[in-house]
Amino acid sequence: MKKINxxxxxxxxxxxxxxxxxxxxMVNSTQLELDESFEGVRNLVLSKFKEAELEDKVTYEEAFDVHDLAVDFENQLLQKYVEDYDEFSFWDKLVEKLSEKELVKEFGSLPDTLSEEMIAKRVEYEEEIGKELEERGITNLELKSK
Structure with missing residues (x-):
């Protein structure tokens, strides 16, 4: 195997x-079992923490031969990046799903590849729904039971 430095x-x-x-x-947060190939790369990268003088940010569990981030540093990264990402993704996915719902109402079951008319309508719905959510948040959303 070729080595890269x-x-x-x-x-x-x-x-x-x-x-x-x-x-x-991101890869492992939704999995029941860790993806060992990603974990191996993570452990390899973190194993150089002493050379970089990051003892305050990375720890080593000798009993398990695992390198990990210090809890405070991990929490800092989760707050700085993941919370913003989750917030953005929530609104983006909500607009997407509500627009899709409107398309189904208008056109019925959707094909794998949307027609130009359907794509134009989806963009229109996304803009309309996005604007509404931006102005009012979720206050106008209703869940109707059948």
Whole structure:
């Protein structure tokens, strides 16, 4: 197997640690079992923490041979990136799903590939719904039981 070596500054290494943590978190956060290929890369990257003088941000559990982020640093990254991402994704996905619901009402069951008319209508619905949600939040949303 070919080996790849990287040279980077301490700041670049710290960004790599953050990137690897966030990527691994994204992959594994919804899984029952960890994706070991991602975990292996994460552990490899974090294993250089002493060289980068990041003892305050990375820990090593010798009993399990696992490197991990310090709890405070992990929480800081989750707050800084994941909470904003979740908030944005929620609204984006909500607009998408509500627009799709309107399309189904208008056109019936949707094909895998939308026609130009359907795409134009979807964009129209997304703009309309997005504007409404931006102005009023979820106060006008209703759940109707049948």
């Amino acid at each position: 990287l040279e980077m500054s301490q700041d670049q290494y710290e960004k790599l640690v953050e990137t690897v943590f966030l990527g691994t978190w």
